[in-house]
Amino acid sequence: MRITFLGAVGTVTGSKFLVEHGGARVLVDCGLFQGFKQLRLRNWARLPFEPARLDAVVLTHAHLDHSGYLPLLVREGFAGPVYASEASCALAEILLPDSGHLQEEEAEYANRHGFSKHHPALPLYTLADAERSLKALQMLPWHQPRQVAKGITVTLYPAGHILGAAMVEISAGGVTLLCSGDLGRPHDPIMVPPERIARADYLLVESTYGDRRHPPEDTAKVLAEIIRRTTARHGITLIPSFAVGRTQSLMYYLYRLKQSGAIPADLPVFLNSPMATDATELYHRFRPEHRLSPTECEGMCRVAHIVRTVEESKSLNERHEPAIIISASGMATGGRVLHHLKAFAPYARNTLLFSGFQAGGTRGAAIVGGAESVRIHGEEVPIRAEVVMLENLSAHADAGEILTWLGGFERPPRHTFVVHGEPVASDALRRRIATELHWPCSVPEHGMTVQLD
Template identity: 65%
Template sequence: MRAKQQGRAVTGPASLTFLGGAGTVTGSKYLVELRGSRLLVDCGLFQGFKQLRLRNWDPFPVEPRSIDAVVLTHAHLDHTGYLPLLVRNGFRGPIYCTPPTLDLSALILPDSGHLQEKDADFANRHGFSKHKPALPLYTQADAERSLRQFRTLDFGREHEILPSVTIRYRLAGHILGAASVELVHDGVRTVFSGDIGRFDSPTMPDPETLPLADHLLVESTYGNRRHDPKSPEDALAEVITRTSARGGTVLIPSFAVGRAQALLFHLQRLKAARRIPDLPVFLDSPMAQDASDILCRYPGLTRLSEGECRAACGVARYVRDVEESKSLDVTPMPKVIISASGMATGGRVLHHLKVFAPDRRNTILFSGFQAGGTRGAAMVAGAEAVKIHGSYIPVRAEIANLPMLSAHADADELLRWLKGFERPPKATWVVHGEPEASDTLRHRIEEELGWPCRVAEHGGRAVLS
């Protein structure tokens, strides 16, 4: 096996090492070492706080060539965004995912490389980087090369991906193509929750409950919170109506995949019911536009018919040209702009923020979880200024957040999903959450379910017996 030939030999009992997504909501990477082989579940970028982002530049903890395969839960960058670097540094195995995850990754990964190249170029031209020269973590070409190693697997079927190692994908909700993973080796069943979606979502299916697991990794993004029960359409209508009344623009930083499409769905319903002023809606994210088209190709994996999906996506004017994007910033009329990224970490939304954040008439409307260390988290917490492209931009606009639009299950929904298991796992690890959220969920699992449970630590290792 490759793990013996290129890198240290994998011996002893099967084990699991937490290389990311532990103590933080970003950088998900879980290394499974079996007799003679290595398997990586998810391969995400660290985002947010600088000390986390710097981990992206560290040498990978094991030789990339020694990894036999990667299994992805879904397409978001915090689960896939390190793949181009892993491939560039020598990983040559297959990357398994569901068919929609491949389609979405083909948008997200090259875009990530392209943005990193643009940001490095911008920093070099304007001289605000501490590095001379500033370099991208990886390039668009690196990302496109990594896509050649993707292999798709259908939901619900057992697939042998290595000798005597099988996986089965289960619907996780969350976004199109998102999955929980059942990994079986030597009779041992390890379940990776991935990101669990909402129950009773108007657009996505309920997360599928699983019957059995010997070992379980469960996410905890909202492990210490319950989502606001208020209707997202009521909340959206209130924000848009009051902003329009003062002659302002509503700027919505949005994740291009999943969140942007949910926003379009709700905006279309509000417009059809005449519950908001008839403002123009602009979707200023080419990737979000392409993701919307992909969503409509998979009606069997959403709650929407193709017609409903097309109607939702048709509510907005698509802005692809950079010059047209710039023109939105000088047009005085009230409007709604949806632009990536969702935590204001990069992309076109930064240029809009520089224009709209200083004006009290406007609203910057976030639509879900904001990871610590991001501009989104800072603004939601009340920051009076945020640093963009080397300069501090005053924040005088109204800042609002609609956490009920999150695609992550809240604490009660996570417990609902966990109660689907027929018997307690031998061991449960809480992952993918800020420390307080993870520990709160751990406590609830121990107290309400009576399961043995631990919060995963970065770099920690567990035996899978």
Template identity: 60%
Template sequence: MKIQFLGATNTVTGSKYLVTIGKRRLLVDCGLFQGLKMLRLRNWEPLPIDPRQIDAVILTHAHIDHSGYLPLLVRQGFRGPVHCTPATADLCGILLPDSGHLHEEEADYANRHGFSKHTPALPLYTEADARHCLKQLKPQAFDRDIELGDGISLRFSPAGHILGAACVRLHDGKRTLVFSGDLGRLDSPIMQPPAAIGTADYLVVESTYGDRLHEAGDPLDKLADIITRTTARQGAVIVPVFAVGRAQELMYYIHQLKSAGRIPDIPVYLNSPMAIRATQIFHHYAGEHRLGHKQCEAMLKSVRIVNSAEESRRLNTRSGPMIILAASGMATGGRVVHHLKAFAPWQRNTILFAGFQAAGTRGATILSGAESVKIHGEYVPIRAEVQNLSNLSAHADYAEILRWLDGFGQPPRRTFITHGEPIAADTLRRRIEEQKHWRCTVPDYREEYELT
């Protein structure tokens, strides 16, 4: 058994792990690189393996940094099955076509306005490419063994990160290799906690928040204060949201605050068709989250749905207090970028982040205190108040990761720490080595290991 790390090394994006077992080649996750330009350029580079030689893909969950390369892989010749949980399959059905559509929109915008270095600017892949790859998705239930052939079995266990998120267990009759995927919070108000795994000969664990603890205190208090303060100065609260997970959590919180009379009754706009459809999917997977059908319905009723691009543009000319929830969560694209362009230059408004911002993204730039940010080839001043609800993250912090690791009956032979920026990954390595005395490795990009 071998593993090669083709992504999520020294970064939180581009998750891809090539596992070779005998003659079988399995790709665990198939994500896009995001953030820094040197990382995004990797999306255009050929993989070190011909996609036609990959027997199967296994997705831990639907987020684009774990699934967004799949349309390219299929376009390049991959013809095998893509194993994932049912909710992941449903969410990929909206996330991947939307990703392709955004790539096309950005290329078209660059060509029309002439700010691309390439003539013409081309999309990484198209919406049609994304819809085509969906035919290869093979939904598999949690907590059952799936035979992949040649004595290899696969098992999904709940990871608690978003709907459908899974830890992956691969067993070849001799060794067990476990991938944590993205681990959720132990006390999320929406998602169930990650399941204990028990045993692994080799473990790959994420480290997004490997160097920090989530902010203490009730996020409702801080959210109420931000909204009330911005409303008092007649401003708008612009919230870049991840369409799956974060949008639903914020809708739930805002609904709670309004019902309790803790914030003014100002309009709340959900400006993400993808988030609307993702919220509807919540109804079908009641067992994977803590919200009942009535709560899901109340969340949707508490917001005004923005469907068309024209409606979205009109929001940018609207005055008076309001809240706009719009994708994407790191402000890398989508409708929220146009809202930032319109509202960021004005002091009365607030830009509110509610999730991890990868290095090189607009979100990370704005949170760092930058005076301006580049949008559509021009620099937009940031004069609005900038806030961050860090304790709304859907990722476990280092204390929660260590508690999840307590569920293993004995130490893995080696633990690989990935999906974290360099300081976060190395800090988690040190904590695991010092507190649990496990053998740990932080792998480099394209590094390969023999799992003996």
């Protein structure tokens, strides 16, 4: 078996790992690069393998940095199956068409307003491309080995993180490789913890928060304080949020805060993301994968008013009364939230609340980093609103939680590869694994191929 690292090394995005054995080829994850321009340009570059010669794809989960390249892969000739957990298949059926539609919409907007350097601006892929790729999805049950290519067997284990998130175990030629995907947290208020794994010959482990611990703050208390002080200023609390996972956590906390009286019960909450709306409804369908009771699940789903039309979305920008607006995307890279940022970021009475990791090169990272303005739709938008980063809502395990999960192995893997992190975070986790666990480990480079003996 050998593995080639084609994404999620030196960055948290673009997850792609090509596994080969005896002429068979399987791609673990098929994600989009996001953030810095030099990373995003990789989405447009030719892959270092022929998609038509790929036997199968296996997804760890449905977030676009793990699944969002699938429409391109299919358009370029891949005709095999895409294996994923049942919930990941259901989420991909929501996320991928939305991604294609959004890219078409943004290209059209850029052409209409003339701010793109490209004439004409083109979408990376279209809604039709995304819908075509969905035909390849095949559901893979938990814990049930499946031969996905000649000599290559795959088994999925629950990883927490979001609905359907999986660790992928690959077996070939008597060697096992475990890809952690994105690891959830052991005490997440919604998601179940990642399953403990006893052994693997080789390991790929994520490192998004590999250089830090999540703060030990009371998330509900901090969130309530932010909302109350913004409301006292008669401002809008605008929350750029990932449509799957983070949005549902926020809605759960808002439900609890309204129930307890920590924030006004009549304070309007708007969910302006059709994709997030559809994803939220899946929490009823996949109850075994989360901790919520039926009552809590119903409360979470109903705490926000759903914004369904473009006209209603535009009308939110005219609001002058306190409200909470949750809108995708979580790193402010696209979507309806950009129009809300243009409307609310210039005014000090409002709050921009970021609730998760902001990859380098994104608008979210710039705003959290203290930028005085950001460029949106070809114009500079001043940032005068209060900016708050609420890290404890992250669905990623922090460094300590990753080390605790690794402690569940009965014996060290022959080698551990630290992936899916910014360079500082990945190297920090590598050092801790080497010094605290005494495991052989390294941080691979983009394009590197390693033989797994």
